[in-house]
Amino acid sequence: MRNIEIEELSATPIAERKVEVVERKGIGHPDYICDSIMNQVSVELSKEYIKRFGTVMHHNIDKGMLVAGEVKTKFGGGVILKPMRLIFGDRATFEVDGEFIDVGSIAIDTAKQWLKDNLRFVNPEALEYQVEIAHGSAELTDIFKRKDTVFGANDTSAAVGYAPMTATESIVLEIEKYMNSPDFKERFPVSGEDIKVMGLRAGADLYLTIADSLIDTFIESEEDYFRKKDELLEDIKTYVSERTELKPSVFLNTLDREGRGMGGIYVTVTGTSAEDADSGQVGRGNRVNGIIPLNRPVSSEAAAGKNPVSHVGKIYNVLSHRIANEVYLNVPDIKEVYVWLLSQIGEPIDQPKIAAAQVIMEEGSLDSVKKEIDEVIDRELANIQEFCMDLAYGKVPLL
Incomplete structure (x- = not known):
């Protein structure tokens, strides 16, 4: 028997509140780069x-930093003066029964790929790579040697998910994916x-502030920059207006000021x-559903890079x-x-200390459902091993 609690929540749904704020960091944002690379490692x-040992061994690659480099932008194409540096952490298994795993090479090769x-104008060979992944502690490593059917949790940790996404959350997510699509x-x-x-909904009004790091190779002059920016903005406005019933206002690169040359435009x-301009760090980017929903409760854990079979974070x-979405659907x-x-550290991950659902009803009583x-x-927790294997093979999107 699992400890499952279900209660009715007396609250106004997010979509019906007066103010909602949602953020999405795109694929080229330094925080997204850190999260995505460390998770792929x-x-x-x-x-x-x-492949080699028949099971996932102890590792957590959830500490990492992308240290900003230095460039000189120029109309028609600038130059890199100092390369970016990618630092990998935290812990991994380097040896099993006398067999060695080249963790450092796997980390660097994964980052380069x-x-x-994902980044058209970043040369993977031009970055500096610093591997600071070390051996894990004896007790946490021992979890993976125990013959339990389901691994014990390697931490006492809490998480919360929700469904459905609001119209604001959905459009903020969709815009970035659209702008980073091959067609765009x-x-x-x-x-x-x-x-x-960054999306702000105030009543039925939607204000979208977008930053896009335009590439100097394709820009001939300051005048050309603002012309191309206007073209981008018009396309984005059309996309948004066709996909939301809210009243949208869209803003692009609002720090720009005409007449200030390179100091007044956002080019890279x-x-x-x-x-x-900006370093990146694991855990500062999107939550696992792809956005930063400021009106929602969220876990403090950085999910990216943690091991997929015992780290409840x-x-x-x-x-x-996933459970929230299954319940809603x-x-x-x-x-x-x-x-x-x-979770409670050491206890099987399919037996959480508590699994609780808080429900806002559309109609009827909670007792009926x-x-x-x-x-x-109960079904989702019973299938947790299969879910963990999907995580292990990267079949479940995380950002």
Whole structure:
């Protein structure tokens, strides 16, 4: 028997509140780069461990930093003066029964491949790489040697997920994905990958402030910059107006000032502000559903890079959103649902200290759907091993 609690929440759903604030850091944002690369290192390590030893071994690559470099921008194409530096942490298994795992090479090769696949104007070979991944503690490593059917949690940690996403949350997420899509980049190659979207909904009015790191190679002059920026803005406005019933106002690169040359425009050499303006760090980017929803309760854990079979900071973060979505889709008369999961270190991850659902009903009583909600939560926890393997192989999107 699992400790499952279900209660009705007496609250106004987020979409019906007067003010809502949502942020999305795009694929070229320094924080996103850190999160995504460190998580991919965990995926590649997990695959290597499974291939060689039949199971995921202890590792947590959830500490990392991208140190900004230095560039000189110039109309027609600038130059890199100092490379970015990517620092990897935290712990991993380097040896099993006399067999050595080259963790450092896996980390660096994974980072280079990610950069090649996602950032058009960043040369992976030009970065500096600093591997600070060390051996894990004896007790945490021992979890992986125990013969339990389900691993014990390696931390006492809580997570919360919710469903559904609001119209504001959805459009903020969709805009960045649209602007970083292959089709958009083909039509507007000047658009960089470092895109940040901040959404404010005040009543039915939606204010979207977007930053896009335009690439200096495609810009001939200050006048050309503002012309291309206007073209981008008009396309984004059209996209937004066709996809929301809210009343949108869209703003792009609002720090710009005409007549100030390079000091008055947002241009980059590589398409990311990490080249000279902003360093990145794991855990400062999007939550596991792809946004930073400031009106919602969220976990303090950084899910990216944590191991996928015992670290509840990753497992419960993602699973709580999955359970909430399953409840919302499969149980009738629910307007909004929050799912909370709390682990106790050492206890099996399929037996949380508490699994709680807080429900805002559309109509009817909670008593009429309690059993169905309980069944959804119980089913998802019972299938946690399969879910963890999907995490291990990178089949579950995290950012």
